[in-house]
Amino acid sequence: MTDAEPRGALQRMDNVAIVVDDLAAAKAFFAELGMELEGEATLEGSAVDRLIGLSGARTDIAMMRVPDGPGRIELTRYHTPASPGGGQPVPVNALGAHRVMFAVRDVEDVIDRLKPHGAELLGEMVQYEDSYRLAYLRGPAGIIVALAEQLG
Template sequence: MAIRLENVGIAVRDIDEAIAFFTDLGLTVAGRDTISGEWADMAVGLDGNHAKIAILVTPDGAGQLELFEYLHPDAIETSPTLPNEIGMHRVAFSVDDIDEALAVAARHGCHPLRGVATYLDRYRLTYLRGPSGIIVMLAQSLQPPTPS
């Protein structure tokens, strides 16, 4: 059986705010739509499912995020996920300049949870709280690129 990761889906409070954040980091919007109907109810398992969605793609085309803002049923607010909670709680991106990426995030009011760490002289990395409380990991390789 062949399998590949299609995308990571994230429910957000405000889809436009989330799109602005992720596009400023360098992703592009591949498409937007509003979904509803029997097929959406069946696929997602919610009666009356109605949501705005957007697909965002990383510059290399290898990664996709699907953002969705529920119109019905009402979105359920929860406490922001902590890094040590069980379940999905973060999305990670490699960046070529973590300081520049953090400056972009700061323009959206998003700052590292604690600071920027260096792992084994290989990476500078940090977790920050993005729109709708999403934990976003940014990592910059400190190793020279390997020749192709």
């Protein structure tokens, strides 16, 4: 902390955590998107339980990072306690966090590469004015990924 930085100041967004049921599939999906595996760990114990407010938690995590950038996604698979849900994927307009957006060079190429990893278009790829080509995909564990290709 510097003298000019006020106490409690926001420094950066470190990562977004996504709970998945198949860690290997989620890692493969995000690796195909272009993210790099930064590290993996199994987390458990009283400090973890106290931090997240669950008893007997045991998780495997994989930290994926954007190459040459600060963005990271923490993929988390809970062994115990079991994750609730697993039913129908939530719709795009559900309350709470529901998508992660990535800037890409060629939306169509990225979609084609992600389809073998279970990605499905939610609607259609669209062009917004002369600025962007955009697409929303659903990936492993119902994760919604938005892709944006800047035009011009």
